[in-house]
Each structure stands twice: as C-alpha cells, then as structure tokens.
Amino acid sequence: MSLRSNGHQWGSVAKFFHWIVALGILGNGVWGLLMTGMAPSINKINIYALHKSIGLTILALFALRLAWRLYDGAPPDEPMPRWQRVIAHATHVLLYGFILAMPLSGWLFNSLHGYPLQWFKLFNLPALAAKNDDLSHLAGDVHEWLFYLLLIVLVGHAGAALKHHFFDRDNVLRRMLPFARTRHGKTTSGELT
C-alpha cells in the first residue's frame, strides 16, 4: 500500500486522515452530547477539557488532510451515473464543511462563554470572541445542531458507500478501507484527477 493515492485506490495517508477524522468526529460528538448533563465536578471539567482537546486535534488534522488532498489528488471516480457522482462530490464538500464547522463553532462557543481553551493541558489558545452570555447560548445550540446535521449527511455518505459495496459490488468502499484489496476488473484505471 503506497502513501500516495493512485489510479485504483486511496493512499495510506488519505485513508489515515479519512478514518481518524471519522472516528474523532463521531466519538467526540457522542461524548459531547453525553457530557452536558453532568453535575459540576472536577470530572466534568476534565471531560469537557478532553472534548475540547480532541476537537482542536480534529481541526488540525483537517487542515493537514485538506493540504494532503490538494497535493495528493484523488483516484478517478468509479463508474456510476452522473447524478450519483454529482451528489457524492457535493456530499464530500458538505462533510468537509461540517468537519471544519464543528470544532470552530465549539471554539466560538467556548470563547463566548468566557472559558479558557487548553490543548491537553499543554498550551492555551486565544478566544475567538469576547465573552457574551446571550450569544454563548446560541453558539452552544449551533454547535449541537451542526452535529445532528452532520449525522444526517454522514448517513447518506456511509449508506451510499455500502450500497456501492454490496449492491453495485464496485470498489468505492474497498479503495478507502485500510487493508482491503480492490476487486479486479471493476475500477476504471486512470490518471489522478
């Protein structure tokens, strides 16, 4: 498996970014929904701090991922109807938007609430806005709702991948899976786009 993507499948760097960000966003989102009901305690403080640290990590990984994607390119699309291709790419753009908006809205929420922002107790990051209690509530709701919207788009994204894998029996999913081999004769071999 090569680091870079080729005409048949995604490279290992692109796969790493895809799956680590997927795991991070989902895990941190569920974590975030569960933690809000906690009574004040040092555990709550630490759990929130971890949520924020993971979110900032996802933001940094996303920046690296975007840079790698621009450098590395992508394998050509699997054969599929044009409408599917358009929707698939639109979904990817949307998901990129959500991956960016989730941590940024959290950062903004944290800033408006007037909390410090620390990355794994190592260093602090500046506030994006001045403390504002009214806007803080709004930003908190936006942060939460963005995750629900992301989940809806994610269901479409994962559902389409599974449909291609089990019904069309093509390489759409396989070429992104960490250790799977692509099916022979199913993919269009071509240049990187």
Added chain:
Amino acid sequence: MNIRIPSLALMLAVATPCLANAADYNVQPGSTLGFTSNFQGSSFDGQFNKWTAAISYDAAKLASSKFDVTVDLATAKTGDNDRDSALPGADFFNVAKYPQAHFVTTAFHQQGSQVIADGMLTLRGVTKPVSLNVTFKPQGSGATLDVTGTVKRLDFGVGGGQYADTSVIGPDVKVKAHLVLSAK
C-alpha cells in the same frame, strides 16, 4: 514660670504615646481587595466586595504597626457565573461553615527597601502564616497602602478535595489590595 514646668510635663505625657504608636487610619471608598488565580492555564481575577480593615502604620514605628483584616468570603466575584456559584460551596470557601477569613499581622520586618508584614491568615478553619509586601505612601493627612502576597490555596483546603488537582486550578492565589486611607 511655676506653671510652665508641670504643663510641659503634661504635654510630654500626652504626646509620648503618640510618638510611640503608629498612626491609625480609616479605609476609604475606592479601596479594593482582589485575588488572581489560574484555571486551565489561564489566569482570572476576583474581588471581595465586603471586607473591613483596621490599619495602624508608620514606616518608622513598625513595631507598633498593625493590620487587622476581616473578609466576607461570600462576596467573592470573578466575572463567571459557574465559578462564582462554586466558590462559596463546601469544596471551596465553605461559607456556610466559615463565612469569614481573618488576617492579622504579628510583626513587620524590612528586607532591603521592602517592608514585609508577617501575619496569620485564618481561612476555612485553618490558621497559617502569610507574608505580604507592603507599599505605603503618605498623601496629605492620609495615605495609600498597597499589599501583595501569595496564598497557597491547598494549605487552607480551598478546593482541597476533588479540585486539588493543581494542573486544573493553580496552587497559588495572588492576593492584592489597594487601600485608600484617611487619618483617624
């Protein structure tokens, strides 16, 4: 002529205690008592809105100088609702049991040009020595008095239970007071 000698003696008798004792002052509005601590790598400031201080001070008569300060702990405000509702609670000041903190000087000493007030701080049922740097500036008949010092919160059990983790809440609390004084 006979009268003058007893009257001089009387004047001396009256004046002597004044010469031996430091001057007493009243604390004027505009005086502040605040603190600075650290939460998640970021410092925050707080204020006590209700406190009283009896100040006797004279830089030349440190032996008879004295500070006696009582702080109403429930009046601590730090500009954050979560923090301000946590501070009076049992984990921190525990104002239900220990509503006030008390600081009284035991001695003053000079370290170079810096005057240092040594005293005992009683906070949350614990009494321990605390020293403060003193900057006293006479102004007309009054003065301004600035003191700074550091209190180790865990010495007094402030946030001593589950909040004892100093990587989350810093161990040192800097205390800073600015007093505007008028002669009594």
